[in-house]
Amino acid sequence: MDTLAKLQILSGAARYDASCASSGSKREAPACGTGNTSQSGICHSWSDDGRCISLLKILLSNDCRYDCAYCVNRSSNAVERASFTAREVVDLTLDFYRRNYIEGLFLSSAVMQSPDVTMERMVRVVETLRLEEQFGGYIHLKIIPGCSSELVRKAGLYADRISVNIELPSQDSLRRLAPQKHKDSILEPMALIGREIHSSLVERKADRRAPRFAPAGQSTQMIIGASPETDFQILRLSQGLYKKMNLKRVYYSAYVPVIADNRLPVLAAPPLLREHRLYQADWLLRFYGFSAEEILSDDLPDLDETFDPKTAWALRHPEFFPVDINRADYPTLLRVPGIGVTSAKRIIAARRFSAITPEGMKKIGVVLKRAKYFIASAGRPFEKPDRTPALIRQQLLLGEGDGVAPPRQLLLSGLFA
Amino acid sequence: MGMNRYLYDGSADGLLSAIAWILAEESDPEQVALAARKDTLFEDGLFIGTDATLAESLFSRLRKQLPDVAHTLYFCMLAEKEGIETSLLHYIFLAFTHGDKINDYLTHAAVRDIVSISKKAARELHRMKGLLRFEKLRDGAYLAKMEPDHNIIHPLAYHFRTRLKAQHWFLYDVKRRTAARWSNGTLQFGTIEQFTTPALSDDEKQVQALWQTFFKTIAIPDRKNARLQKSNMPMKYWKYLTEKQGE
Ligand code: SF4
Numbered sequence: 068m069d070t071l072a073k074l075q076i077l078s079g080a081a082r083y084d085a086s087c088a089s090s091g092s093k094r095e096a097p098a099c100g101t102g103n104t105s106q107s108g109i110c111h112s113w114s115d116d117g118r119c120i121s122l123l124k125i126l127l128s129n130d131c132r133y134d135c136a137y138c139v140n141r142s143s144n145a146v147e148r149a150s151f152t153a154r155e156v157v158d159l160t161l162d163f164y165r166r167n168y169i170e171g172l173f174l175s176s177a178v179m180q181s182p183d184v185t186m187e188r189m190v191r192v193v194e195t196l197r198l199e200e201q202f203g204g205y206i207h208l209k210i211i212p213g214c215s216s217e218l219v220r221k222a223g224l225y226a227d228r229i230s231v232n233i234e235l236p237s238q239d240s241l242r243r244l245a246p247q248k249h250k251d252s253i254l255e256p257m258a259l260i261g262r263e264i265h266s267s268l269v270e271r272k273a274d275r276r277a278p279r280f281a282p283a284g285q286s287t288q289m290i291i292g293a294s295p296e297t298d299f300q301i302l303r304l305s306q307g308l309y310k311k312m313n314l315k316r317v318y319y320s321a322y323v324p325v326i327a328d329n330r331l332p333v334l335a336a337p338p339l340l341r342e343h344r345l346y347q348a349d350w351l352l353r354f355y356g357f358s359a360e361e362i363l364s365d366d367l368p369d370l371d372e373t374f375d376p377k378t379a380w381a382l383r384h385p386e387f388f389p390v391d392i393n394r395a396d397y398p399t400l401l402r403v404p405g406i407g408v409t410s411a412k413r414i415i416a417a418r419r420f421s422a423i424t425p426e427g428m429k430k431i432g433v434v435l436k437r438a439k440y441f442i443a444s445a446g447r448p449f450e451k452p453d454r455t456p457a458l459i460r461q462q463l464l465l466g467e468g469d470g471v472a473p474p475r476q477l478l479l480s481g482l483f484a
Numbered sequence: 485m486g487m488n489r490y491l492y493d494g495s496a497d498g499l500l501s502a503i504a505w506i507l508a509e510e511s512d513p514e515q516v517a518l519a520a521r522k523d524t525l526f527e528d529g530l531f532i533g534t535d536a537t538l539a540e541s542l543f544s545r546l547r548k549q550l551p552d553v554a555h556t557l558y559f560c561m562l563a564e565k566e567g568i569e570t571s572l573l574h575y576i577f578l579a580f581t582h583g584d585k586i587n588d589y590l591t592h593a594a595v596r597d598i599v600s601i602s603k604k605a606a607r608e609l610h611r612m613k614g615l616l617r618f619e620k621l622r623d624g625a626y627l628a629k630m631e632p633d634h635n636i637i638h639p640l641a642y643h644f645r646t647r648l649k650a651q652h653w654f655l656y657d658v659k660r661r662t663a664a665r666w667s668n669g670t671l672q673f674g675t676i677e678q679f680t681t682p683a684l685s686d687d688e689k690q691v692q693a694l695w696q697t698f699f700k701t702i703a704i705p706d707r708k709n710a711r712l713q714k715s716n717m718p719m720k721y722w723k724y725l726t727e728k729q730g731e
Contacts, residue, residue, distance in 0.1 A: 071697055079701045101650045110716070111614040112727055115703035117712025121614070124702060162691045163698075165626065165651060166618045167644075168726070201650075323704075416588030423591075431590040 100201025171205030284315030405437030489529035
C-alpha cells in the first residue's frame with residue numbers, strides 16, 4: 068500500500084479526535100534544524116467541517132487487537148487496515164512542516180501486537196524527529212494504556228503534549244464497553260505524567276538546562292453519550308482531573324454511532340448540543356471560578372439545553388444581580404451572562420479612565436444583548452428593575468433565534484461574549 | 485478656534501517626524517489635524533518637512549517608554565491606510581499623557597480607531613503565519629506567494645527566519661512586488677520587477693497530493709460547514725492555498 072492510501076485510512080481514523088490544540092509550548096528551533104512552536108498556537112487551515120487544522124493528525128496504525136464497542140477500528144469490525152512505518156510518518160511530518168501546512172504532529176494509534184510494541188514504535192517516530200532530524204515543531208503523543216512507564220517517560224521527553232484518553236466517564240462503563248482497558252492502566256500513566264511534569268518544572272527552576280517534560284501539559288478525552296453518566300458526574304470527574312491530576316484540558320467528544328452494538332444506546336444523532344454545553348461548563352470550571360457543584364447538583368444532574376450554563380446559573384441566582392459594572396471586581400463581572408474574559412478585562416481597564424455608561428459599554432465592544440438584564444451602572448440597571456427571572460428567561464429566549472440549534476462544530480473555544 | 489492643519493510628504497518617516505514636531509510645538513495637539521500632501525491646488529495646511537532623525541528618535545523613545553504603544557504604531561503602519569494621521573497624532577499625544585495603558589481607553593475615538601486598525605494588521609499577520617504555503621522548487625529552495633491586505637512581509641519573514649532556518653526560502657508579495665529571501669543565514673528584502681514562476685521540484689506535486697488528501701479526509705463528513713470554514717479562512721486567501729486549488 069502506498070503512503071497516500073495509508074494516509075487516507077489513518078487520517079480518516081483520527082478525525083474524531085477533538086484535540087487539535089497546538090498552543091502552550093515554547094520550543095526554540097534547534098540550532099541547525101527545522102521548526103519551533105508558538106505560545107499561542109497557529110491554525111494552518113480549516114477543514115470542510117470548519118475545524119482548525121494545525122497538526123498532522125494520524126494514527127500510526129488502525130490494526131487493533133482490542134474490541135471497544137464504540138470504535139470503528141475494533142478488531143471485530145471489518146474495515147481496511149493499514150500501518151505506517153516510522154519513516155513514513157517522519158517524512159510526512161517534515162514534508163508538511165517545510166511547506167508550512169502544519170504546526171507539527173499529533174500521533175495516536177490503535178493497539179497493535181501489544182501496548183508496549185505500539186508505544187515503542189510511536190516513541191521511535193518522535194525520537195527520530197527530534198534527534199535525527201532536529202525537528203523543533205509541536206508534537207502531541209497519545210499514550211497507549213498499559214505500556215511501560217519507561218516508554219511514558221521517554222514520550223514525555225520528546226513530546227510537547229502527551230495525553231491518555233480516559234475514554235468513558237466511569238469504571239463501570241469502561242468495563243462494559245472497553246473490556247480490555249482497565250481504569251488503572253489509564254490513571255496510572257496520568258498520575259506518572261503529572262508527577263514528571265511537576266518535577267521537571269521544579270528542576271528547571273534550579274537549572275535552566277534540565278530537560279523539559281511535556282511542556283504543553285497533559286490532556287485527555289472522553290466520549291459523551293455512549294454510556295449513562297450524567298453531566299454532573301462528568302463535570303465532577305473533569306474537576307477532579309484539573310485539580311488533582313493537573314490536566315491542561317479535558318476534551319469531550321460526542322459519541323458518533325459508527326457501528327451497531329447492543330451495548331450501545333441508539334441515538335438519532337450525535338449529542339452535539341450536549342457536547343457543546345459540556346465545553347461551556349468546562350470553561351466555567353477553568354476560567355470563571357465556578358465549581359461543578361455550583362453548575363449542577365444531584366437534583367439537577369444535567370445541563371440545560373436551552374441556556375448556556377452561565378445563564379442558567381444566573382437565572383437560578385437572582386439575588387446576585389444586577390452587578391454594578393463600575394464597582395464589581397473581576398470574578399463578579401465574569402459571572403454576568405454575556406461577559407467573557409475579554410469583556411471583563413476591558414471593562415476593568417476602561418473604567419480607570421472614566422466611569423462606564425451603557426453607551427461606553429458598546430464603545431469598548433461589549434455585547435449587551437444578554438448582559439443588559441444582569442448589570443447596572445450608577446445604581447441604575449440597564450433594563451427595567453422589575454423584571455422577574457421568569458420574564459428575563461422569556462426575553463432571553465425571544466432574543467435568540469438560534470439559541471437551541473445544536474452547533475455544528477466539535478470544538479468551540481471562547482464560547483462566551 | 486479652528487483646527488491647525490499640517491501636511492507631510494506621505495512617507496512613514498515623514499509621518500513620524502511630523503508627529504514629533506507637532507508634539508513639541510503645539511500646545512494642544514488634540515486640536516491639530518494632520519494629513520498626507522496630495523499636491524492638489526486647494527490643499528490648505530502647513531507643510532512639515534521629513535526629518536528621519538526626528539522620526540527615529542520618536543520611535544525609539546516610544547519603544548523604550550511605551551512598548552505597547554510602539555507595537556500598536558508599528559502594526560498601524562503596516563496597514564498602509566490613508567486618512568488616519570490625525571487619529572494617530574492624537575493617539576500618541578494621549579499615550580504620552582496617560583502612559584502605556586492607553587490602548588484600554590477604548591471610549592476615546594482616536595484610540596479606538598488606531599487600536600482597531602493595528603489589531604486588524606496583527607490579525608492578518610497571525611493568520612498568514614498559518615496560511616502561507618511554500619512550494620519546493622527544482623533547486624531545492626522553497627517559494628511562498630501571497631497577496632495580503634497589509635504590508636506584513638517583514639514581520640512574516642522574521643517569523644519564518646526562526647521557524648524554517650534550515651531551508652532556503654523566498655516570500656513574494658505579488659501585489660506589492662516585494663520579496664524576502666532567506667539563505668545561508670541571511671535575510672534580505674527587495675522588490676521584484678519581473679517575476680517568472682520557477683520550475684517545481686519533481687516530488688512537489690506528490691507532496692501536495694498528500695496534503696490535499698489529508699485535508700479532505702480529516703473533515704467529518706456529516707458535519708460539513710462551509711460558512712464556518714469561510715469565516716475562519718476567508719476566500720481571498722484561497723488563491724495560494726495548496727488544499728484549495730481547483731475550487
Ligand atoms: S483500543 Fe482504541 S483503536 Fe482499538 S478498539 Fe479500542 S478505541 Fe478503538
